[in-house]
Amino acid sequence: MEDLFSSLNLKCLIKFMHLSGLAIGLGCAWMLDAFIIKYFKNEISKDKYQLIEFASKFVFAGLALLWISGLLFIAHYYFYAPENLQNQKIWGKLFIVLILTVNGYFVHKLIIPKIKKSVGSTLLKTLTRHEMMLIAAVGAISFVSWLFPIVLGVAKALNFTVSAVDIIAFYFVFLAISAIISNVIAQIIINSKSVG
Template sequence: MPLSSLPSLFLDDPSETARTGLRFLHFIGLAAGLGSATLLDLLLMRFFLRGEVSAERVAIFEFASGVVDAGLKLLWLTGFGFLLLYALTDPVKLENPKVHAKLLVVCILTLNGLFIHAVILPHLRRQAGRPLFEGMGHVQRTLFAASGAVSAVSWYLPVALGAFPQLNFTLPATQILTGYLLLVAAMTALTAAAAGLLSRRLAVQAGQAAEQGEAELPSVSRKSH
């Protein structure tokens, strides 16, 4: 094919060209958001749950959160573009329950992003030099666990829905969202339980360290005499 004929491939069918461009940008948003959200989950497990929160680790977390935000904004932009394109060229697709479910999931993902920036990131900064869950109660740990579960499930679900065209017009949005909420609840319960075990282990270690320090004090005082 001569290069001179390439423009005609895009100009002959403007609606298909617009759909292709939106799909390309949508995939970039998904890749950026999904990859960075997965990185954040791994950072929490590797750096925060197994060690102290440091300024360097918080900086990495903040950078990855910024990439997630950029991916989310691109999803909103391309999502509205798809809705407009469907309304102009193929209105039937607007009735697809999968589209309705994806829109609601992205709304939940956006609210979770606001929670991360308003609550989780400030907490991480305050915890510098200490373990992530030190001094946190059960409710706080559960909220953090729920935020992580929402982030993980909400990024992977749109990818799964987009990857399986067999789900178009087959499952009602209520069933998709029910499965989504069950996954979030299960992941929240597992993460909160793990955080609780870690918090209790840290408390036991702190108590043992305190007892050891108290036991060493008399021996040190006797040596001084």
């Protein structure tokens, strides 16, 4: 019984929870992004909206698992391997998940209600230019912020070699590039609305 709750097994359980949170959150967040892009020009039925709302709840569940497991990782390191707390990747990832959480709040408070108001129509017909640009920005933050922790997790070469500041700076560069791309895509969609 003691072996079952050994430090190694606890870490494996935490890692499983962490990876599950990432997989659920990233998969559903990217599916949600794809739905939103699709329904810029396609009519949103009540059923389609319910699917979008359902997926958004799984994104929240994935994010909750990510927070719980991340804090458990920090507690595990504190008690069993305090030297690992010197790994700056941990603090870089924590900052990115914080941004992801704030972005998730805006998705649930601003984006999902706007989609609900568009049921029976298309986003292109019901949203203003400002609202479409807001959706593009939130989508870019979501895309990058879900991807980045996975990249950091598999990049073992970055352990104890880069600072949290460098990680966050690179994250913001990648975020800026993604925001520019999403802005261009949104402008093309908006211009197609005015041409149509």
